[in-house]
Amino acid sequence: MLLSIREAFALFDEDQISKRRDTCSLSHFTRTRPQYVKLANNMPHNMCLCxxxxxxxxxxxxxxxxxxxxxxxxxxxxxxxxxxxxxxxxxxxxxxxxxxxxxxxxxxxxxxxxxxxxxxxxxxxxxxxxxxxxxxxxxxxxxxxxxxxxxxxxxxxxxxxNKREQALTFNEFDRPRALSTALVGEGLLQIDFAENYVCEAQDEVQNAHWNQRQLTLFKRGFYYNNALQAKVYVSDNLSHTKDTIVTYLWKLLSSLPSSLKILKISSDGPSSQFKNKFIAALIPYLEIKFGIKIFRNYFATSHGKGCVDGIGATVKTVVRKHVIARNIIK
Known part of the structure; x- marks a missing residue:
């Protein structure tokens, strides 16, 4: 429903009076709203579609x-x-x-x-x-x-x-193997950038509102040994290119357990970020440096959704709640 409850009630009330019918109260009108009629503030905002x-x-x-x-x-x-x-x-x-x-x-x-x-x-x-x-x-x-x-x-x-086959491989083969306790040493890593976080403040003055700082959120979900380990790297460097991705990958691989021997990395495939010759050339060096075998997989265009999206959304929601409660200044 595109109208608010009050706007819809006003139209209903006007129509009833014009037809000389009995009307009702706003509260009764609200209670009798059919369940399939969704309010505008309950409608999802679909984005990042294919x-x-x-x-x-x-x-x-x-x-x-x-x-x-x-x-x-x-x-x-x-x-x-x-x-x-x-x-x-x-x-x-x-x-x-x-x-x-x-x-x-x-x-x-x-x-x-x-x-x-x-x-x-x-x-x-x-x-x-x-x-x-x-x-x-x-x-x-x-x-x-x-x-x-x-x-x-x-x-x-x-x-x-391509979308169906890649999703099938990830959900029914790669992820179950990584979560299996019988295959200690094989892990699955999903990575992605979140939409930049805007540093808002409660009781914000006008000049600050129109000149807000942003932060990069690099998310990772690591499936290993029957558990999902979630982590977000925060940076004031707003560049989402191959140069910064090398740094994130280095930091990320440094934090993985030493028992890991095989790692499958999954992400979406933008050429400016994950899917290019520079990142491909880096993989052999990372294998030597960290002593693991790396397999690189890419989801179909605009279909790289997964646990990392929930991780980024959760972090932003928690921070915003603290900002609104004035527990965080900026």
Whole structure:
């Protein structure tokens, strides 16, 4: 619900009076609110979504509203257009049986649907002038939207396969092995940067509010010997590049137990941070220095969510509570 309770009650009260019906009190109106009607302050703020999924879901959802035969998007959406026992060839468009199934199915779905009406959908794209990714509205007829969806399909399918396989490996193989007490010496490390923490203060003066200091939070979740060890490194260096990552990795590896022999490091894959030739060249030197075998894994783009996100959020929440309670000055 986009309105506040008082605003909704005022509209309800006005409508009841205009129709000469009995009204009720604000408290009764609040108590009788259906559970499925969510207040604005209880709605989650979805962020850091995947561009590939967001762009594709927006287009397919628009199609579903106009064409009833098209299945609604969910986790099983792609299975409608692949072989029953799908292989990597199916996902990468190299299967002789299902490589053209999506395009032919889409043409079949919209066969009797008028293509003259104008459809509108949105997509996240990089603006050339501002160099920022912005949500832009697109429009076109049914044929243009179908062509748009068909062009997105190959890249979306490959991305979905990579995301699923990497998540499956992490959740069902790497993490259970690291948490096993029978495999002492094998650990799993997940790392990431949090959004910079803004150093706010309670009872803050105006000049300080518009010139606030920030801090870098580098998070790590270490799975080892049936336990998760959480830690956050805090720095006033706001650079999130390969130069600072070397320092964080050195500090991090220095704190790991000496019994560790095999370490699998997982993170997302921005080229400016974790996934580049400089970090790759550093791995052999770190193996020699710390006497461990390191395996480097990267999640699919925008799908590197995990325990580290909860670790960063918890630290920020605890600090902000202390700031509000005036236990921390800055």
């Amino acid at each position: 561009t590939y999924h967001s762009k594709y879901i927006e287009a397919v959802t628009t199609l579903c509203k106009k064409v009833q035969n098209i299945p609604n998007y969910d986790n099983s959406f792609v299975n409608h257009f692949l072989c029953k026992e799908s292989s990597i060839a199916c996902w990468y468009g190299n299967c002789e049986k299902c490589s053209g199934k999506f395009v032919s199915k889409m043409e079949e779905f919209v066969l009797n649907t008028p293509s003259t009406s104008t459809l509108k959908w949105s997509a996240w794209e990089k603006d050339v002038s501002t160099k920022r990714v912005e949500k832009k509205e697109k429009s076109g007829n049914m044929d243009e939207l179908i062509n748009y969806v068909n062009n997105l399909w190959p890249q979306f399918l490959e991305h979905s396969f």
